[in-house]
Every structure is written in structure tokens, then in C-alpha cells.
Amino acid sequence: MNDVASFGANIQKTVLEATSDALGLAILVCDKNDEIVFASRPILQFYPIPAHFLEAGTRLKDFLGAIFDSGVRSGTAPETSRRHANRDEWISEHLSHHWRERFDVVERIGRHRWINVRTRRLSSGLGIVAINDVSEQKKREEQMQIDMERVELTEGILDCLPNPICVKDRNLCYIAVNKAFCAIHGMTADAILGRSVWDLLEPDLAEKFERSDRETLESGDVHCQPEQIVQADGEDLWVVTRKFRVGDPGKYLLVTCMNDVTDLVVGYSGLDDITTGRSPLDVKDYSVFAPAQNCYDPFRSIDMQHLVEAGAIIDPYVKGKQKILLMTSAAALEINLVPQLRRWGFDACAVRNITELAAFKDACAARGIIIEALLIDGTMADALATVASWTMSPSLVIARDWKAVELRASILALCENGIGALPSAEVEGPADWDIIVPETNLAGRPMPEVEVVVAEDNEINQFVFAQILEGLGISYRIAANGEEAVKFWQQYRPNLVLMDVSMPVMNGFDATRAIRALEKNAVFQTPIIAVTAQALDIDIEQSKLAGMDDYITKPISPDMIEAVYRKFVNTKAERMTG
Numbered sequence: 001m002n003d004v005a006s007f008g009a010n011i012q013k014t015v016l017e018a019t020s021d022a023l024g025l026a027i028l029v030c031d032k033n034d035e036i037v038f039a040s041r042p043i044l045q046f047y048p049i050p051a052h053f054l055e056a057g058t059r060l061k062d063f064l065g066a067i068f069d070s071g072v073r074s075g076t077a078p079e080t081s082r083r084h085a086n087r088d089e090w091i092s093e094h095l096s097h098h099w100r101e102r103f104d105v106v107e108r109i110g111r112h113r114w115i116n117v118r119t120r121r122l123s124s125g126l127g128i129v130a131i132n133d134v135s136e137q138k139k140r141e142e143q144m145q146i147d148m149e150r151v152e153l154t155e156g157i158l159d160c161l162p163n164p165i166c167v168k169d170r171n172l173c174y175i176a177v178n179k180a181f182c183a184i185h186g187m188t189a190d191a192i193l194g195r196s197v198w199d200l201l202e203p204d205l206a207e208k209f210e211r212s213d214r215e216t217l218e219s220g221d222v223h224c225q226p227e228q229i230v231q232a233d234g235e236d237l238w239v240v241t242r243k244f245r246v247g248d249p250g251k252y253l254l255v256t257c258m259n260d261v262t263d264l265v266v267g268y269s270g271l272d273d274i275t276t277g278r279s280p281l282d283v284k285d286y287s288v289f290a291p292a293q294n295c296y297d298p299f300r301s302i303d304m305q306h307l308v309e310a311g312a313i314i315d316p317y318v319k320g321k322q323k324i325l326l327m328t329s330a331a332a333l334e335i336n337l338v339p340q341l342r343r344w345g346f347d348a349c350a351v352r353n354i355t356e357l358a359a360f361k362d363a364c365a366a367r368g369i370i371i372e373a374l375l376i377d378g379t380m381a382d383a384l385a386t387v388a389s390w391t392m393s394p395s396l397v398i399a400r401d402w403k404a405v406e407l408r409a410s411i412l413a414l415c416e417n418g419i420g421a422l423p424s425a426e427v428e429g430p431a432d433w434d435i436i437v438p439e440t441n442l443a444g445r446p447m448p449e450v451e452v453v454v455a456e457d458n459e460i461n462q463f464v465f466a467q468i469l470e471g472l473g474i475s476y477r478i479a480a481n482g483e484e485a486v487k488f489w490q491q492y493r494p495n496l497v498l499m500d501v502s503m504p505v506m507n508g509f510d511a512t513r514a515i516r517a518l519e520k521n522a523v524f525q526t527p528i529i530a531v532t533a534q535a536l537d538i539d540i541e542q543s544k545l546a547g548m549d550d551y552i553t554k555p556i557s558p559d560m561i562e563a564v565y566r567k568f569v570n571t572k573a574e575r576m577t578g
Contacts, residue, residue, distance in 0.1 A: 013038060025130045030098065032125025034060040046115055046131060048072060060098065064091045072109050098127050106134060114138040164239070164258040172196055172213050172254065181258075186232025202533055213254055216243045227258075228538065238262045321347040322415045323370065327357050327386065328377035337375075344408055345544065354382060361392055372415045408549065409525045450492035451569070452476040455485035455511060456531070457503045461554070465498070468558045474565065482511030489515050489526065495569045497528045498561075499548065501539060509546040516547040527568035531556070 020027045020040040029038040039054035049066040052058075068087050097103045103119040116134045121127045155178075158165055164181035166174055174192050182189055185200060197213075198206045216223045223243035231237055239258040247253045324346045328334055334350040341348035351357045364371060371393045376383045378399040387395050394414045398407065451474050454465045462478050469476040477492065479485035482499075483506040489497060497515070501508035512528050519525055530543040530551035543551055549568065552560050 016040065023132075025132050028063075028129040028131075030060050030127040030129075034095070034098070034127075036060065036063060037126070039063075043131065046072075046109060046133075061091060061095065064094050098129070106138070112139075163260050166192075166256050168213065168254040168256070170217070170252060172210060172217075175253070184229060184231050184237065204533070212243065216245055217252055217254055220245045226261075229258075236262070238264075321345060322372040324348040324373050324375060324411065324415075325357075325360065325371050326350040326375045326377075327352070327380070329353060329380060330377060333377060341411075344411075346411070354386065357386070357390075364392075373411060375411070409547070412547075448493050448495060450475050450477045450488070451495045452498060452565070453479060453485055453488045453492065453494045453496075454498045455479045455482060455503060455508060456498075456500045457481055458500075461500075461556075464556060465561075468556065468561050471558060472562055472565070482506030482508055482514075485511050486514045486518075490518065494526065496565060497526055498531055498552075498564075499528050500531045501543065502533070508548075509542055512543075512546040512548050529564055529568070 016027055016038050017040060020042060026042040026046060027040045028043060031037050036056055036058045043054060047067045048070050053063050053066045068090055098119055099121055100119060101121050106114060106116050108114050114135045116132050118130045158178040161178060162180055164184055165178045166181045167176035169175050173194055173196050177189050177192050182192065197209050212223050225241050227239050227241050229237040229239060238261050240261055241256060241258045244255045245252050246255055324341055326337060326348060328350060329352050338348045338350050351360050373393055374390055374395040376386050376395060376397045378397045383397050387397060396410060396414050452469060454476055456462050456465060456478060457480050465478060477488050479488050481503045485499065499508040499512060508530060527549045530548045532539050532551055533554050540551060552564060
């Protein structure tokens with residue numbers, strides 16, 4: 001009998017050792033009698049046991065007992081390894097693992113060390129165990145779990161903040177948004193993420209925002225800009241927007257935080273404009289707030305007929321509203337005209353007779369309140385006497401035949417220039433008013449050759465206006481700039497002017513001022529409607545100051561044009577029904 005190992009056995013041992021080194025594995029091979037056939041030296045890196053337990057012929061039970069006695073066994077930390085542990089049970093359990101056909105487990109063998117143990121039992125009875133260190137992988141997984149928990153916590157905090165916040169990647173696509181930012185656009189986070197500002201805003205604003213985004217990403221300088229935002233629900237949001245660059249070079253992210261200062265800008269007020277006693281910031285110049293997002297579509301959710309009947313569309317908040325006092329004994333006039341004046345942007349209230357007027361005057365003088373204009377019901381017997389005795393501010397006698405556009409224009413002129421108007425020759429009428437501000441009509445004024453002048457420089461929008469007006473059966477002329485619009489107005493004296501506010505040569509504001517100057521002494525004042533790309537308070541205020549009567553926003557629609565025409569022009573019944 002020859003006890004010397006064969007030459008082939010040495011080759012197999014060499015191959016196993018090379019495989020162990022190449023793969024970074026600790027390999028243990030046992031025969032069907034649970035005796036060690038081969039054990040690679042890297043096993044000692046995991047288990048601090050005497051080297052002779054790795055020699056061929058050692059029983060697997062003795063090998064496992066040595067591991068248990070070392071205190072660094074699977075699933076334990078060194079300081080707790082000997083507590084409440086039964087040696088025989090632990091050895092029996094692990095022997096059973098070795099006799100499974102296939103067994104994989106990741107185990108901790110120290111405070112910060114983890115190993116992956118893979119056991120295979122072959123049909124010949126040989127058992128092979130491969131052990132490798134997965135501590136780094138486990139640490140990464142644990143760190144990833146910690147990071148995920150931290151991200152979830154951060155997202156929860158950001159979603160609870162009232163300030164809109166968004167994060168963009170290097171391509172300026174949204175990769176994170178909080179609930180306040182989603183509320184601005186009236187969209188869910190899923191609908192915003194992955195998109196860019198070009199998908200959400202008008203091209204001119206998108207270009208401006210992208211330019212500031214690029215500058216911040218490239219330079220690292222913080223961008224700061226006061227902005228006015230119109231949210232999806234139509235409410236104004238006044239913010240100070242700051243943009244920051246965060247992250248490592250090559251992996252920069254852009255964080256945008258919009259600090260809500262609406263309460264400071266508009267102040268605090270309760271019912272009936274009674275202040276709560278707080279001290280809001282007194283903003284005298286709204287121009288410091290640049291136009292930003294306009295996510296509100298006024299014609300998406302408003303019933304058009306209700307819109308026409310409700311009166312003026314423009315009702316922005318105006319700092320320092322002009323105070324108008326109405327004197328009338330007619331309850332219907334007070335109930336209807338005072339709200340109409342407020343819709344036009346005035347701060348209005350009413351008194352019913354001379355006695356109340358005198359008391360109101362004394363109360364205002366005591367509190368330092370200035371009344372910009374007094375409106376007097378022309379049907380009252382003492383209307384002219386009141387005008388003669390009133391010296392506190394300019395006054396205007398309103399007669400029953402006043403038209404809506406003329407009334408508003410006269411009040412504005414009265415407040416700005418102190419020029420009013422006398423009542424018509426026939427001021428007598430019923431004691432009560434059936435209609436406060438009658439619908440505009442063109443009685444006594446011949447139908448013009450051109451009913452509507454459109455001032456629009458964009459050729460596509462010109463085509464859209466033409467198609468809509470032709471479909472409504474309304475005659476029109478289209479001017480390519482504000483100067484041409486003024487000339488068309490002088491030539492045709494139309495019933496209505498649709499004025500784009502942004503045009504070459506002469507913009508819509510200047511063109512409106514020119515028309516108002518030309519018709520200063522005219523009996524009939526042409527309604528001028530601003531056409532804007534955005535319904536921002538700043539643009540609306542400029543439109544009102546220029547003398548425009550209302551506004552509509554692009555993109556325009558047939559319902560929109562017909563609603564404006566119905567409101568400001570008394571058309572023939574057959575046109576409205578056909």
C-alpha cells in the first residue's frame with residue numbers, strides 16, 4: 001500500500017490555491033466523512049484559529065469547534081460571542097448547513113465585518129465552502145439605506161415648507177420639487193419632473209430663466225431677484241427668488257428657493273378692510289418685482305356668460321386705491337354702483353343725504369382720510385346745490401343716461417385732473433334706478449365703417465384675429481404697430497380697439513395715451529382692450545394708467561372676443577343670435 005499522495009493530487013491542490021488567490025476567496029473542501037481535504041490560508045484572515053486545524057484529515061467538527069472557541073463566529077461580535085451560547089448546538093447547526101445541497105448566507109463575524117458563505121455538496125459527497133469578505137458592500141448598502149431615510153426625511157420637511165423649492169440637474173431639467181412649487185403650476189410632481197422650464201412657461205420668460213440658471217451654474221454666484229408670480233388658481237404670489245449651485249464639480253445641481261413675501265407686500269387685513277394691527281411692509285414701487293411665472297388661465301375655468309355679466313375682468317390689487325364717495329337716496333344705485341366701482345379698482349362707499357354727507361366729511365377730516373371724488377346722483381333734487389357747496393374734492397353729477405365706459409373714464413379724469421361733468425339737461429326720472437350703469441349703446445352715433453381695430457405685430461396672431469372677427473361678422477382693420485393703430489382710429493373711429501401692449505415703433509400703452517389725448521373732448525370714448533401674453537398686475541396697472549378699459553390674455557379664442565364685444569358694444573340682436 002502506498003501512502004504517498006499522487007502527482008495528480010498535488011496539481012489539484014495547486015489549482016485550488018491559485019483559484020483562491022485569483023478570486024479572493026477562502027476555500028474549504030471536505031470529503032463525505034466530514035474530514036478536511038483542502039483549506040486555503042485566507043481562512044485564517046476570517047477566523048483567528050490555530051493553523052493546524054486547516055491541515056488535511058482534520059474533522060470538520062473540530063474545525064467548527066475551534067471557530068466557536070475563538071469567539072469570532074458567524075453572527076456575533078467579539079464582546080458578546082460567549083454569552084448565552086451552546087457550543088454543541090452551534091456546531092450541530094453549522095454541520096447541517098454543510099450537508100445541504102446548496103446553502104448561501106451573509107453573516108457578521110465582528111463589529112464591522114461581514115462575510116458571504118456559500119456551501120455546495122456534490123453528488124460524490126465532497127462539500128465545498130467558499131468564503132469572501134463583503135464588508136465594503138454591506139457598508140455601502142447600510143449607507144445607502146441611511147441616505148434614503150435622510151432623503152425621505154428631507155423631502156417630508158421640504159413638502160411642509162410654504163416656500164416653493166425646486167432642484168434642476170446640469171441639463172436644467174427638474175429632478176425635485178416640493179408641494180408648494182407644484183401648487184404654483186397646478187400640476188403634480190410627476191408631471192413636472194424630467195421637464196424643463198420651456199415646457200411650463202412662455203418662451204420669453206423661459207429664455208430669461210434659463211439664462212440666469214446658466215449663469216449661476218457656471219459662475220457659482222447666487223442669483224437673487226424679486227418676482228411676481230400668478231399661480232394656477234389666479235392668486236398673486238410675491239417672492240424673492242434665490243438660485244444656488246450645489247454639489248461637486250461635474251455634478252453640479254441648481255437649487256431654486258422662492259421666499260414668499262406676499263404678506264409683507266400686500267399687508268394684513270380682515271373683513272371690510274379693517275386692519276389687524278400688524279405692520280406690513282409698505283411697498284411703494286411694485287416695479288422691483290420682475291414678471292415671473294404666470295400659470296393662470298382665466299378662461300380655463302370661468303363660465304364666459306357669467307364673466308360677461310359680472311362686469312370688468314380687471315380687478316387687481318392697487319396700492320393706494322382712489323377713494324370715491326357716492327351720494328344717492330336710491331337703494332338700487334347704491335347696491336349696484338358701489339360694487340361696480342370696487343371692481344374698477346376704486347375704494348367706494350355711499351351716503352344717502354346731505355346730513356350723512358356732512359357727518360362723513362367731518363369723520364374723514366378727523367382721521368386724515370382724503371376723498372378723491374364725490375359722485376352725486378343726478379336724480380336727487382339737491383344735486384346741483386351739493387356740487388356748489390362741496391369743496392373737499394372734485395365732484396361729478398351722474399345722470400341716468402351715462403354709459404359704463406364714459407362713467408369710468410370720467411371718474412378717472414376727475415381723480416387725476418379734477419375735471420368733472422355736469423348732468424344732462426333731462427335729469428328727471430324715477431326715484432329709483434332699475435339699472436345702475438346701463439349697457440353701452442351707440443344710440444345717436446352712426447355705425448362706423450370699421451367696427452374693430454386690432455393692433456397686433458405678430459403675423460400668426462393677425463391671422464387668428466382675422467378668422468375670429470370674420471366668423472363673428474364684425475368688420476375690422478389690423479394695424480401692425482401702435483402708430484398705425486392711432487391712424488386707423490382717427491380714420492375709422494371704431495366701436496372697439498384691441499391693443500397688443502408689446503409692439504414695435506409705438507407700443508400699446510403709448511398708442512392708447514395718444515388716442516385718449518385725441519378724444520379728450522369727444523362725447524364718445526372708444527373702449528380700448530389690452531391684449532397681453534401674461535395677466536400680471538404690473539402690466540394691468542400700466543394698462544389702466546394708460547387709459548385702457550379692460551384686458552384679455554393670449555392665446556385668444558372666439559368666445560373671448562365675443563365676450564369683450566358684447567360687454568363694450570351694444571350690437572344688433574340679429575348678430576348676437578346668429
